Amino acid sequence: MPDPSFHNLLQRLPAAIAAFTGEELRYDFANDSMRALLGQEDLEGRLASETLQMWPADLISFMQRVYSTGKSYVVKSCPLLAGTDDNGPTAAAYFDITLEPDPADDGSVQGLLLFAVDVTEQERTRQRSHELAVETRRLDARLRVLTETAPLISFTMNPEGEYEYVSPQWHTFTGQPTTCDITAVWPLLVHPDDRLRVLHQMDVARATGAAWSYECRLRRYDGQYRWMLSRAVPENHAFGKPAYWHGAMVEVHDQRELAEVLRKAEAELRFLADSIPELIWIASPTGLVNYYNQFISEYSGLTADELGPTGWINLLHPAEQAETARRWVFCVSSGEAFEGVVRMRRHDGAYRWHLIRARRLDDGQGLRWFGACTDVDDQNRLRQVLQTQYNELAQANRDLDTFVYTASHDLKQPVLNLRGLFDELRRAATFHDPEEAFMLQMLDEALLQLDTTLQELAATVRDQRGLSAPTEELDVPLVLEEVLLGLRTQVLESQATIDVDVDTGLQLHYGRANLRSVLHNLISNALKFAHPERLPHIRIQSAITEQGQPVLVVQDNGLGMVLPEQPAPVFQPFARQHAHIGGAGVGLYLVQRIVAGRGGRLEVASTVGEGTTFTIHWHDGVPAAVADE
Numbered sequence: 001m002p003d004p005s006f007h008n009l010l011q012r013l014p015a016a017i018a019a020f021t022g023e024e025l026r027y028d029f030a031n032d033s034m035r036a037l038l039g040q041e042d043l044e045g046r047l048a049s050e051t052l053q054m055w056p057a058d059l060i061s062f063m064q065r066v067y068s069t070g071k072s073y074v075v076k077s078c079p080l081l082a083g084t085d086d087n088g089p090t091a092a093a094y095f096d097i098t099l100e101p102d103p104a105d106d107g108s109v110q111g112l113l114l115f116a117v118d119v120t121e122q123e124r125t126r127q128r129s130h131e132l133a134v135e136t137r138r139l140d141a142r143l144r145v146l147t148e149t150a151p152l153i154s155f156t157m158n159p160e161g162e163y164e165y166v167s168p169q170w171h172t173f174t175g176q177p178t179t180c181d182i183t184a185v186w187p188l189l190v191h192p193d194d195r196l197r198v199l200h201q202m203d204v205a206r207a208t209g210a211a212w213s214y215e216c217r218l219r220r221y222d223g224q225y226r227w228m229l230s231r232a233v234p235e236n237h238a239f240g241k242p243a244y245w246h247g248a249m250v251e252v253h254d255q256r257e258l259a260e261v262l263r264k265a266e267a268e269l270r271f272l273a274d275s276i277p278e279l280i281w282i283a284s285p286t287g288l289v290n291y292y293n294q295f296i297s298e299y300s301g302l303t304a305d306e307l308g309p310t311g312w313i314n315l316l317h318p319a320e321q322a323e324t325a326r327r328w329v330f331c332v333s334s335g336e337a338f339e340g341v342v343r344m345r346r347h348d349g350a351y352r353w354h355l356i357r358a359r360r361l362d363d364g365q366g367l368r369w370f371g372a373c374t375d376v377d378d379q380n381r382l383r384q385v386l387q388t389q390y391n392e393l394a395q396a397n398r399d400l401d402t403f404v405y406t407a408s409h410d411l412k413q414p415v416l417n418l419r420g421l422f423d424e425l426r427r428a429a430t431f432h433d434p435e436e437a438f439m440l441q442m443l444d445e446a447l448l449q450l451d452t453t454l455q456e457l458a459a460t461v462r463d464q465r466g467l468s469a470p471t472e473e474l475d476v477p478l479v480l481e482e483v484l485l486g487l488r489t490q491v492l493e494s495q496a497t498i499d500v501d502v503d504t505g506l507q508l509h510y511g512r513a514n515l516r517s518v519l520h521n522l523i524s525n526a527l528k529f530a531h532p533e534r535l536p537h538i539r540i541q542s543a544i545t546e547q548g549q550p551v552l553v554v555q556d557n558g559l560g561m562v563l564p565e566q567p568a569p570v571f572q573p574f575a576r577q578h579a580h581i582g583g584a585g586v587g588l589y590l591v592q593r594i595v596a597g598r599g600g601r602l603e604v605a606s607t608v609g610e611g612t613t614f615t616i617h618w619h620d621g622v623p624a625a626v627a628d629e
Contacts, residue, residue, distance in 0.1 A: 014117070016095070019102065020048055021111035025063055027051075028111060037080075037116065054081050059097070063112060066099040070109045073099045077123045078116075094123035153249040157232070159206060159241060170249075175221025191217035191225045198230075209234050209242045215252065226253040279344075279354070279373035281312070287332035287369065301347030317343035317351050324356075332369070335360050341380075344373065352377035474515055476506040476552070480540065483519040490527050496536035498523075503542045506550060508618060514594045521591045522614055526556035531609070550618055557611040563604060 010017045016034035018027060025048040035041055038051055049060050056078065066073050075097040095116040102111035147154040147167050156165040163182045171178055174189055190198055194216040205212040211233040217225035232247025273280040274294035282291040288309035297303055300315055313321050320342045331338040338358040343351040358371030480502060484491070491498065508515065523538065530536040539555040591614075595602045599619055606612035 016114075016116040016118075018043070018048075018114045019111060020063070020067075020114070021102075023067065025049070025060075025067065025112070034114075034116070056081070063099055063114070066101055066112050067109055070101045070103070072101065075099075077119060077126075093118060093120040095119060151250070153228075155232075155247055155249070157206075157245045157247075159243065161202065161206060164244070173220060173251075174218070189219045191219070193217075205232070205234075206245070209236070212245075212247075215256070218249070226251055227256045228252065281371050281373075283332075283358070283369035283371065284309075285332075285367035285369075287328060299346060315345050317345070328358075331358070338371070341376065353380045471509050471511050474508050474510050474512060476508050476515070476542070477502045477504055479512070479515050480519055483516055483523060486520070487523055487527065490524065494527050494530055494536050496527055496530070496538060498538045498540065501539070501541035502552070506542050508550065510598060510618070514598065518591050518594055518616065521588065522554045525588065526554065526558055526612075529558045530556075531558050531611075545617075552616045552618070553613060554616075555611065555613040560606045560608040560610050560612055561604075562608060563606055 010029070011031045013031070014033075016037045017029075017031045018034045019029035020026060021028040027043040027046050027048070030038075030043045035043060038054075040051060043051060048063060052059060059075065059078065062073055062075065077094045078097045080093040080095060096119050098115040098117075100113045100115070101109045102113055104110040148169070151169075152167075153170045153173060154165075154167040155163055155170070157163050161183065163186070166182050168178075170176075170182070174186075176182075176185060176189075187195060187199060198214060198216045201212055201214050204210075211231070213229070213231045215227055215229050218228045220226050228249045229252045230247060230249045232245040234242030235244040235246060236242050270293075276293075277295055278293075279296050279299060280293040281289050281296065283289045289307070289312060290309065292304045292307055296307070300307070302311070307315075313325055316324055324340060324342055327340060328338060330336070337360070338356065340356050342354060342356060344354045345351050353376050354373045355376045356371065356373050358369050361368050361370055477500075480500065484498065484500075490496075523540075526538045527536055534557060537557045539553070541553050543551050543553060545551060592602050595616055595618075601617040603615040603617065604612065605615075
């Protein structure tokens with residue numbers, strides 16, 4: 001048992017202390033710290049193995065070894081077990097344990113002393129430091145993987161301008177060996193025209209502790225200089241200057257060349273816009289004009305600043321400003337194209353008509369409006385003159401039609417009177433002339449010809465007026481059947497054969513009177529101009545051209561005709577090839593006028609003495625769906 005003074009000393013030490021005696025290691029002494037640590041007050045005479053269960057089991061074996069060998073032993077960060085969890089025993093605290101043998105007077109070991117110093121905070125700090133070191137190594141490894149796989153060159157530079165780290169991409173890009181001195185080599189790889197500027201910017205940044213960002217040309221492994229963007233930021237500590245600069249270099253050669261191409265293209269477009277005599281402008285998505293070409297200033301006498309974002313409204317005629325502004329606001333909000341014809345004031349105060357057109361462009365770089373104002377004042381004046389002339393011609397044409405129609409109508413009565421007088425003369429009077437019969441026949445034929453001519457003139461006027469008649473969807477076979485029914489008497493008298501091969505589903509957007517007139521004239525002419533040595537044979541058939549256009553073919557075996565070398569126009573009014581057959585010579589002329597007036601074409605193939613084939617192209621080279629519209 002230690003003497004009282006030594007006992008008091010052990011009580012005041014900042015450690016848990018216990019003294020054991022005998023080979024069985026029974027408590028001989030324990031200070032208050034040890035009792036509090038073990039949670040037991042009565043320890044004297046008890047075995048160490050009974051009270052130290054919260055320590056690792058190896059501790060008892062170490063104590064027995066110290067007792068038997070007489071050599072001291074130290075256990076660092078020995079855990080004091082507080083319980084268990086899924087991972088095993090848990091430690092409530094850590095202690096540095098020192099085991100010292102207690103020698104007897106004869107030199108033998110009679111017991112030992114146990115000193116336990118609480119190092120929980122130090123151990124946990126050490127463990128945390130270890131965990132942080134492991135995490136740091138893991139993050140550093142991940143960072144290296146990221147920096148060494150990203151398509152850029154990363155680097156770290158110290159305050160002296162020496163590169164302490166450069167990613168492998170630098171060696172790949174420059175072709176320099178990994179053993180080269182990067183700090184000495186890299187300035188030589190910068191383009192001579194950029195070198196001094198780059199070195200100056202880096203020196204200023206390192207001297208002031210600032211970041212840097214610049215573009216320069218760096219020589220690639222193949223000797224080509226490529227534009228690179230270099231950026232770096234300082235690693236600032238709490239005190240003093242930055243310790244390192246961390247940065248990256250990325251190739252921007254293609255982007256720079258593209259930007260240069262775009263810049264040149266924009267400059268050329270602006271030059272072109274300023275060169276043409278057209279009012280060109282560009283507006284923002286909200287409709288505010290931010291660009292006027294040079295011609296606008298020349299035309300208006302105002303600069304772009306004087307015009308401003310909305311000053312173009314003031315150039316318009318006062319009567320049109322409000323409506324044009326409302327229309328522009330609507331188009332800007334809806335995205336609809338803007339178009340209108342307005343009067344715009346010139347620098348000399350004259351108002352001229354302009355066609356304004358604007359379209360919205362969305363090319364991924366933001367919405368923009370592009371507009372142009374075209375001077376159409378001369379065209380408007382010319383259109384007005386032409387419209388006046390057209391109205392005058394239309395009126396003259398109507399007056400002429402009226403005159404012809406009236407003349408033909410008014411002349412019918414004199415013809416009837418002549419016919420009556422002639423019939424009375426032939427009934428009551430006699431002539432002593434051997435050619436009496438021949439003369440009477442000639443007078444009869446002349447009166448008949450005059451009457452026929454007057455009827456044809458009236459029909460011509462009616463058909464020409466019908467060209468402006470409304471169109472409708474017509475069933476061609478049905479209209480053809482109506483025409484043939486009206487010609488039934490002539491067909492029977494001439495004993496003609498008519499073969500019809502027309503598609504039953506053939507529809508045509510046409511004027512009904514026009515279609516009937518075309519069919520009637522072609523079929524009646526085929527009957528009228530039949531060959532005297534054979535019965536008439538007429539074939540009517542429909543077909544579709546290679547372009548998908550409907551056509552109608554009317555073929556006969558009649559007298560035929562002599563065609564001019566120039567195919568169009570084939571027929572002229574009152575022109576006749578077979579004078580011995582009655583008629584005014586306007587039927588085929590009308591057919592040609594009607595077909596051409598409706599956007600079609602009439603083809604004629606004929607052989608004298610064999611017959612004639614008429615081919616009607618209803619729509620001349622225009623798809624049916626479009627022509628019908």
